[in-house]
Amino acid sequence: xxxxxxxxxxxxxxSVLIVVGIVMMMIYAFLDRRTIFAEDPVYSKxxxxxxxxxxxxxxERYGYLDYVPYADYLAQxxxxxEIDGQTYDAAVKLDRTPAADSGTTKNYVNxxxxxxxxxxxxxxxxxxxxxxxxxxxxxxxxxxxxxHRDIPVxxxxxxxxxxxxxxxxxxxxxxxxxxxxxxxxxYDPVYGGEKFSPAILGNGTTHKYLLYFDNRFPYIHQNLxxxxxxxxxxxxxxxxxxxxMTASQGSFVxxxxxxxxxxxxxxxxxxxxxxxxxxxxxxxPLKQKYFVDDYTNVSTAKTGLSRLxxxxxxxxxxxxxxxxxxxxxxxxxxxxxxxxxxxxxxVYIVFITAVPSLAYIFLFQSIGGRLxxxxxxxxxxxSWLMYILPVISLALPxxxxxxxxxxxxxxxxxxxxxxxxxxxxxxxxxxxxRKHVLRNAGIPxxxxxxxxxxxxxxxxxxxxRVYVVPGAGNLLTNAINAYDNGVIVGVTxxxxxLTVTSVIVGDVLMSLADPRITFTPKxx
Amino acid sequence: xxxxxxxxxxxxxxxxxxxxxxxxxxxxGISLDLYRGESIAIVGESGSGKSxxxxxxxxxxxxxxxxxxxxxxxxxxxxxxxxxxALRRARDWNQIRGGKIAxxxxxxxxxxxxxxxxxxxxxxxxxxxQACTKAEARARALELMAKVxxxxxxxxxxxxxxxxxxxxxxRIVIAIALSCQPQILICDEPTTALDVTIQAQILKLIKxxxxxxxxxIVFITHDLGVVANIADRVAVLYAGQIVELGTVExxxxxxxxxxxxxxxxxxxxxxxxxxxxxxxxxxxxxxxxRIVGDAFAPRNPQCMQxxxxxxxxxxRVTDTHYAKTWLLDPRAxxxxxxxxxxxxxxxxxxxxxx
Numbered sequence: 009x010x011x012x013x014x015x016x017x018x019x020x021x022x023s024v025l026i027v028v029g030i031v032m033m034m035i036y037a038f039l040d041r042r043t044i045f046a047e048d049p050v051y052s053k054x055x056x057x058x059x060x061x062x063x064x065x066x067x068e069r070y071g072y073l074d075y076v077p078y079a080d081y082l083a084q085x086x087x088x089x090e091i092d093g094q095t096y097d098a099a100v101k102l103d104r105t106p107a108a109d110s111g112t113t114k115n116y117v118n119x120x121x122x123x124x125x126x127x128x129x130x131x132x133x134x135x136x137x138x139x140x141x142x143x144x145x146x147x148x149x150x151x152x153x154x155x156h157r158d159i160p161v162x163x164x165x166x167x168x169x170x171x172x173x174x175x176x177x178x179x180x181x182x183x184x185x186x187x188x189x190x191x192x193x194x195y196d197p198v199y200g201g202e203k204f205s206p207a208i209l210g211n212g213t214t215h216k217y218l219l220y221f222d223n224r225f226p227y228i229h230q231n232l233x234x235x236x237x238x239x240x241x242x243x244x245x246x247x248x249x250x251x252x253m254t255a256s257q258g259s260f261v262x263x264x265x266x267x268x269x270x271x272x273x274x275x276x277x278x279x280x281x282x283x284x285x286x287x288x289x290x291x292x293p294l295k296q297k298y299f300v301d302d303y304t305n306v307s308t309a310k311t312g313l314s315r316l317x318x319x320x321x322x323x324x325x326x327x328x329x330x331x332x333x334x335x336x337x338x339x340x341x342x343x344x345x346x347x348x349x350x351x352x353x354x355v356y357i358v359f360i361t362a363v364p365s366l367a368y369i370f371l372f373q374s375i376g377g378r379l380x381x382x383x384x385x386x387x388x389x390x391s392w393l394m395y396i397l398p399v400i401s402l403a404l405p406x407x408x409x410x411x412x413x414x415x416x417x418x419x420x421x422x423x424x425x426x427x428x429x430x431x432x433x434x435x436x437x438x439x440x441x442r443k444h445v446l447r448n449a450g451i452p453x454x455x456x457x458x459x460x461x462x463x464x465x466x467x468x469x470x471x472x473r474v475y476v477v478p479g480a481g482n483l484l485t486n487a488i489n490a491y492d493n494g495v496i497v498g499v500t501x502x503x504x505x506l507t508v509t510s511v512i513v514g515d516v517l518m519s520l521a522d523p524r525i526t527f528t529p530k531x532x
Numbered sequence: 533x534x535x536x537x538x539x540x541x542x543x544x545x546x547x548x549x550x551x552x553x554x555x556x557x558x559x560x561g562i563s564l565d566l567y568r569g570e571s572i573a574i575v576g577e578s579g580s581g582k583s584x585x586x587x588x589x590x591x592x593x594x595x596x597x598x599x600x601x602x603x604x605x606x607x608x609x610x611x612x613x614x615x616x617x618a619l620r621r622a623r624d625w626n627q628i629r630g631g632k633i634a635x636x637x638x639x640x641x642x643x644x645x646x647x648x649x650x651x652x653x654x655x656x657x658x659x660x661x662q663a664c665t666k667a668e669a670r671a672r673a674l675e676l677m678a679k680v681x682x683x684x685x686x687x688x689x690x691x692x693x694x695x696x697x698x699x700x701x702x703r704i705v706i707a708i709a710l711s712c713q714p715q716i717l718i719c720d721e722p723t724t725a726l727d728v729t730i731q732a733q734i735l736k737l738i739k740x741x742x743x744x745x746x747x748x749i750v751f752i753t754h755d756l757g758v759v760a761n762i763a764d765r766v767a768v769l770y771a772g773q774i775v776e777l778g779t780v781e782x783x784x785x786x787x788x789x790x791x792x793x794x795x796x797x798x799x800x801x802x803x804x805x806x807x808x809x810x811x812x813x814x815x816x817x818x819x820x821x822r823i824v825g826d827a828f829a830p831r832n833p834q835c836m837q838x839x840x841x842x843x844x845x846x847x848r849v850t851d852t853h854y855a856k857t858w859l860l861d862p863r864a865x866x867x868x869x870x871x872x873x874x875x876x877x878x879x880x881x882x883x884x885x886x
Contacts, residue, residue, distance in 0.1 A: 444648070
């Protein structure tokens, strides 16, 4: 059993890897990489040579290529002590054309070009872009020199996979942070140091708080292990997909917080999220009032759930409702096959199957609106009522589907020989149903349960859009629209993992329900 | 057949089916008495109504079938005979099925619930019909499993059907059918799905247990070899009617109906080397239409004019032997049974090199 499961999980992970690899291959190798700027306002403001450089910088940031500007190269030489400050100042000045460069500059430019061309880089010199015949450069028209080298997709894939899970450690913070190490406290300083609330704090780590408790579900939180699914370019710029999906939304929530300096204030700052930001304390006098070290980068606490949170809440309620409705209805339809109830149920199933989902979601919305239910999601004034319509809209089609299959499985079983034999043995119809038919018909349904529960995490595009739910359902479509490749890959990975997991869990459940299925090799 | 007590008396039974708005007459007036402790075989080709006939005893007709007329008098209960055709409610049938009349079906592979342990399937029927505790039911089930020839029943009690072979499963099916000491055991081709060696074992088991339990066997088959093995009496069914009824010796050695002749002639064991196997020509009549005359007439090589005009009555040959053919009418020309099935005993002995 264990051996089989381990091999199933490994094979599942391999297939996830293949899927992500294919997606990365498609969007990084076959798609024009300029498309990522489609929704970027900064890009359209950049002009002339600066635009080229901006593109290079962004491509480097999003993993397309390695980019080395000439100035960085010189700075590197300077820091290694190979040149002095004077030479640096002389060498870094580029003239409008290579021919016009000073001797020192020419010298180092050649050295730069030679060194990086040997490494396989392409060296690019952009001539100064002047206004008309004058010597003045246009905006962003300064001459540029840089080297760049594409990163092969397989390397990207490898970097991506190995970077998915990162563990914080005390050597992460750059610069002088004092004594590096972890401390454990029973009294979290955020709560004033008197309330019992254990926490693990780090110095030298990226996050200050590695483990802590608060009053938000699931009450115990950690920052030690982080999941990185890929940086977003335009959907939520510069933020990781995992963060985008799990960060809380809505309006700020103010609570009483004790800052490291001892200042107590009503604030939305969530000190538990503090991350290291080198030099931030020195450069920002405002922060010196609150903080004593460079862990000043905090995010804010908000009232609402995360995107994933909203999607999952609605999804899981819909799944529960669907099963609660579909199981008794499906059974009733099968037991009274071809009678009134069965025909009514069939009409409903046909309606849901035939009518496009958009149409009946709007139908439910308008019916619900007439009944006075909220038809739009409002994070500022949350109430349970606003969940009703989205949940119903999601549950009703799922119910139809489940009813259809349950009815079908039950009728198949009812025609089984063992049912006839049980009847000939004098069992009543009720007993036959309870003891035999229901259990047998349940087996294929059991397999689908994990998929529907985990599927709730992916969100529902149309329902969420109609009811303005800030959920995760539209993340992928938004990302595709905006050419946000990082998000596309990240969400693909997430969906693929969900699918693989639900199939494996479904198989395990089925083996528990059906004695004929075992994970051990044949032979008793 | 002296002084046998009747257990079930079928009186002029007509069964009809409503199929897509048309009426199909599956059983067209069958009268038959079943005696306590006997084994009667019901033979006939596919579609002759063998299964439908026995399903009426157990109230297991498909939902579109109904008993049009006739009576099924069951003498297995205290007091006055019970007319099974009058049972309407499922609850009444549940008293008869399993407890009084049990059925063994053709395919042991599918007759058991695949996901319930064998032992529980037996005890659930025992608990249903007999007032006893779970422990008693278990003991009784183990005893039955041993009786039907399951080695180490204790160890196999909690096994699932898929862990049993086909023959073993049929033994379990028989154990379940016998668990409540039924008075009639309907065996609907119980050996068809088994291989030949297992067939013989199962037949022997059914016969042996009959001595102990004293039930009446109604054996449906189209295998005449099985009939010779197990039956005391044979009823030959054709197009929803009994065309010939007699003891097994009478049917094999002195058949009177041309259809019985044809059936016997089709025994592959009788075929000579280098000759074609005998096959009955034509197809059975459509039961949607009203049948005029003898139903077998169109396929009967000895057909007479009267066969096509008027349905023959049951002619008595002996006290136990009846046949429904005009050939037995005193006015009919004397017709001998075909050469192929004369001296059938010697021929069969020769065929099997006994």
